[in-house]
Amino acid sequence: MTDREKIQRALSPLHASDGTLEEVLKMIDQEDKKKNTRRLRRTTMIALAAAFCLMGTALAVSVSRLTAEPIGEEGLAVAVTTVDAVTSSSPKLRPAIVAGYLPDGLSPCFNEDDPDNFFTGEGDRQLFIEVFTLDVDADQVQIDHDSVNRWEELTIGGNPAICLEENFDTRTRTRLYMVDETQGYVVQLTCLNIDWDDVVAVAEGLTLEQGDGEYYAQNWSEYVTIVFGDGESVQ
């Protein structure tokens, strides 16, 4: 028997769970619903474009802030507190993320069909930059972190930000949350094995530009609920 046959025999018992296809079909239905909503919205957006231009100034007031509340000795709850100016739960078009600064050795990773900005480097270094719509339900969710060994409230480009460093397995995971109040986005940097100062420098160098795609930035509340909302705290 060849090595290939031995390895194939050892790995062949691995099969996807029975419910996988059903879950995928459900996700497709949800995706199709979103698509239809987008089409309707786009028609409406054209009609309302002029109105939005006029409202731009009003929306530009400071409407939100980030809060960090310690939990126990090592925990930290991070939340976006919105006030009254965010009036819609409709996602906003996803902007193009332009990173003005990247730590040495990090380069863009294969990103086909993937909206996230994702960079990797030697030494298991990784960096994600994601943008979410600051929605009306944003203040209904919070992210509980545990094993936080350092955190700071920052102001980056005039925007409130919170940076925290947590133990993750044997590695260091750094998360930086920033609210772009004028454009109505929440920016999240998630980094593995990247120095604190470099993470902050990446955030300082970021700009959000008008994207050319038709996709919408996921609502912050939806993201937090899906990724952090299973009752488990962040490790």
Place this chain on the structure above:
Amino acid sequence: VKGFSQGEKTMFTKEHVTHLADTYMDMIFRLAYSQLKKKADADDVTQNVLLSLYKTETAFESCEHMKAWLCRVTINECRKIWRSARHRTENIDDYANTLTFEDEQSYDLFQAIMALDGKYRSVIVLYYYEGYSISEIAEILNVPAGTVGTRLSRARDKLKNILTEAYCHD
């Protein structure tokens, strides 16, 4: 595969995805599990990759092109899983004990593969199970071919004893 024509953007229907899931779901799961060593995460990745397939507008030129794309998206989804709150490594024995292996040697080899570093596991699965060449793996993993060769060689060395011992009675 119906649903795409050469050089044109792909538009898959639910029926196409159902058919393609039947063909590729286990491959995606196997690759994901070998990276993550956690069944729930591997299932999540499998679902996300199949949804990406439905959403993609990539102009697939062939089934081989699509399979390589699926491998790349799977590897990327696995790379991203650590950002999730829910990701925790788990003892693979619990899951391994629910699997049906043909013989004890296969079980031991499974455990030995899973004991390798992640960068070795992906190379082992892609080379030995999926039959990709070193240069093809380099493209999928987005690393130089020399790096793939080195990883494969080291992985073989680490598995050498068990590969030699397994089935020595054959």
